[in-house]
Amino acid sequence: MPQTVGQLAEAAHYNAVAEVVNKIFGDKYPSALVTDANRKATHKFGWGAVNIDDALAQGTLITADRLQTMVDHTNVSIDHINVTDSILVFAIPIGRTGVTANTLVRAEDLNLIETKFNNSILVNDNHAYVDPADASLLPSTPLSGALYRRIMPWTNNLTGEHKFIFNDYTHARHFFNGGGQLQLFLEMSSGCTAGYFNWADIINEVGTLVFDWNTMYQSEGYTTAGNSAGKGFYDLTDRYGDGSDADGIVDDAGLLFTSAGVTINANTGYGYGYGYGYGSSTPGIFVSNTTSGYGYGYGYSGSCPGSPVYIVPITSYSGYAARYLKVYGKWANNGAEVHFKVVLDNTTLNQTVDGTIEATCNYLMPDVLTLNQSEFDVTPDPQFDIIDNFNTADDN
Numbered sequence: 001m002p003q004t005v006g007q008l009a010e011a012a013h014y015n016a017v018a019e020v021v022n023k024i025f026g027d028k029y030p031s032a033l034v035t036d037a038n039r040k041a042t043h044k045f046g047w048g049a050v051n052i053d054d055a056l057a058q059g060t061l062i063t064a065d066r067l068q069t070m071v072d073h074t075n076v077s078i079d080h081i082n083v084t085d086s087i088l089v090f091a092i093p094i095g096r097t098g099v100t101a102n103t104l105v106r107a108e109d110l111n112l113i114e115t116k117f118n119n120s121i122l123v124n125d126n127h128a129y130v131d132p133a134d135a136s137l138l139p140s141t142p143l144s145g146a147l148y149r150r151i152m153p154w155t156n157n158l159t160g161e162h163k164f165i166f167n168d169y170t171h172a173r174h175f176f177n178g179g180g181q182l183q184l185f186l187e188m189s190s191g192c193t194a195g196y197f198n199w200a201d202i203i204n205e206v207g208t209l210v211f212d213w214n215t216m217y218q219s220e221g222y223t224t225a226g227n228s229a230g231k232g233f234y235d236l237t238d239r240y241g242d243g244s245d246a247d248g249i250v251d252d253a254g255l256l257f258t259s260a261g262v263t264i265n266a267n268t269g270y271g272y273g274y275g276y277g278y279g280s281s282t283p284g285i286f287v288s289n290t291t292s293g294y295g296y297g298y299g300y301s302g303s304c305p306g307s308p309v310y311i312v313p314i315t316s317y318s319g320y321a322a323r324y325l326k327v328y329g330k331w332a333n334n335g336a337e338v339h340f341k342v343v344l345d346n347t348t349l350n351q352t353v354d355g356t357i358e359a360t361c362n363y364l365m366p367d368v369l370t371l372n373q374s375e376f377d378v379t380p381d382p383q384f385d386i387i388d389n390f391n392t393a394d395d396n
Contacts, residue, residue, distance in 0.1 A: 018054035034335025072374035130179025140384035150390035169335030191355020
């Protein structure tokens, strides 16, 4: 806790502040396991730098170089996180930003560092979010070289599955703790069947799904809001919970996101919804723009025949409304891998779905930041591979 202004820094005070710095910039949980209980409360701290000394013996002289390292760690932290703040500026002498050799280390110097961490870096979990200016959005190239795409018609079920690969659980922790994100974008195009228009209406409105340490959410630019389960990296288990796990249990343990269903016109407030999808500007994409009490519709596309395509059979609207895109997640390989599963269940209506469905995966990689001997670095980048590219035996 803060000490008296004017007092020379003492080992106990230095140790307390150094522990706070290490909690974020270093790693106070280096032996953490993915099977530990209550991971979200503790494992979310730590970027992986080498810890500075935080157990100095009573009476140890607090040298200027020790304080300078803490200053540099603090300034790199402020630069990295997504807050508006400034570097450390000391009061004595006024305007001092560094610690020169032979400078007396005062209690108020340590107070300033402690305040920055407690009030700017730790508050609201700011430490786990990166400044967009200090990160790079990069494409994920599959190790297998496969395409994450299906062009053949399907009728009942479609699943896609992919994984991001880290060196180990600790590497994954540092990536997410430093603001790293894993992203998924799905789109459908060039179809003409009723099943195609139904699913295109759902999928093409989701936008980009972003997965971080805390949750999965839709990034800005989506058309219709779905439902996030509020689960991030530290909420994952080793099960999807969709019935495909070895235990066969359906409990949605790994359910991360469920899309919205059919788009209903908010101007009417009633009706089942039918629409007209014109292909002049976006061929093959159905947009529900009017409603009625019948629950059917027509879709036109530049790539389709001139006759109307019935979107929702009159007797089957309840089945249509109950269909959603779902995304599940789990960890594997002792936490070194993060797996995602995309599920489209079409068994209720059993409609043929043509056209192309494609998944694009990216990741947000925090940049390396260096100041003197202080370095923020959560490299290497995670690797990526496709487990099920929508063309396996369970896709039919």
